[in-house]
Amino acid sequence: MAEVIVITGTSKGIGRYLAEYYINEGYRVVGCSRSPLHESIDGYDHHCLDVANEAEVLEMVDAVFKKYGKIDILINNAGIASMNHLLLTPLKTVEKIFLTNVFGTFLFIREVAKVMSKKKYGRIVNFATVATPLKLEGEATYAASKAAVVSYTRILAKELAVFNITVNAVGPTPVKTDLIKGVSNEKINALLKMQAVRRFGAFKDITNVIDFFIKPQSDFITGQVIYLGGIC
Amino acid sequence: MEEQFLEIINQAIHELNEDLEYDHLRNVTIETEIFGGENSIDSISLASLITEIEFLIREKCALNVVLADEKAMSMKNSPYRNVGALLNLITEKL
Numbered sequence: 001m002a003e004v005i006v007i008t009g010t011s012k013g014i015g016r017y018l019a020e021y022y023i024n025e026g027y028r029v030v031g032c033s034r035s036p037l038h039e040s041i042d043g044y045d046h047h048c049l050d051v052a053n054e055a056e057v058l059e060m061v062d063a064v065f066k067k068y069g070k071i072d073i074l075i076n077n078a079g080i081a082s083m084n085h086l087l088l089t090p091l092k093t094v095e096k097i098f099l100t101n102v103f104g105t106f107l108f109i110r111e112v113a114k115v116m117s118k119k120k121y122g123r124i125v126n127f128a129t130v131a132t133p134l135k136l137e138g139e140a141t142y143a144a145s146k147a148a149v150v151s152y153t154r155i156l157a158k159e160l161a162v163f164n165i166t167v168n169a170v171g172p173t174p175v176k177t178d179l180i181k182g183v184s185n186e187k188i189n190a191l192l193k194m195q196a197v198r199r200f201g202a203f204k205d206i207t208n209v210i211d212f213f214i215k216p217q218s219d220f221i222t223g224q225v226i227y228l229g230g231i232c
Numbered sequence: 233m234e235e236q237f238l239e240i241i242n243q244a245i246h247e248l249n250e251d252l253e254y255d256h257l258r259n260v261t262i263e264t265e266i267f268g269g270e271n272s273i274d275s276i277s278l279a280s281l282i283t284e285i286e287f288l289i290r291e292k293c294a295l296n297v298v299l300a301d302e303k304a305m306s307m308k309n310s311p312y313r314n315v316g317a318l319l320n321l322i323t324e325k326l
Contacts, residue, residue, distance in 0.1 A: 058296045110300075118283075118287070
């Protein structure tokens, strides 16, 4: 049976690309987003949910387990960003960002790891961001939420190693998606100048890292965060 | 329902003990110690046991439950300290 891969945030951007990419690679892909999917795609199941809603996440993971009996790979892609100065940031924005980026990641790891632990096999890939190591002004909340994801990655790698589950993260540079559509060209160019390789990231740069993390031979690779573009 | 939950706990402990082979887990009663006392299982075994109980409740009772608890690792008040406490936790959560 094909490997089963759960990807969060598949309605657009990187998530949608990842879903299409892994369907084409022969995986059975299960995705989710807040919005319903209005089309039927071979090799793909969609769940409409909020990643920070515990009951909805439980229901989805249970449905995947009942249908396929396993989950081999989890990609925690769902994420939201916000650019603002600290003094102008409403608490509500902080709550929203942490709910999706941190609580959503936590819930999916916890529930999917339960399924993976039964098979004693699993690959989990989280999404970090270069905004954290670059300490970008105006992205404090987003960077802080992703710093939490990095901590989860490194610590849960240890907690889940006994179940033969690896936990790693990829930290993309700016990719031309909705996530950065509100950011000025000036800021984006300044950010690109901080990279060793000064270009926009491409979707294939991200799948290149994920492919490395999820392959069976990578069972000795865990707790790692790979930032793209030469950021360290 | 409580009897069914007790059966589920028994089954999960029995399955876990196939690997552990602990004497005190062979005949499970309401007083059987699970975690935190002298006859404690380790935290990884506890995580596996609780996960299995959640799966069995889902499978046999068609109920989604999360048995995570902030006092899990407490040596004195863990809701997983013995079978009776665990049974209480399940009935409280459901």
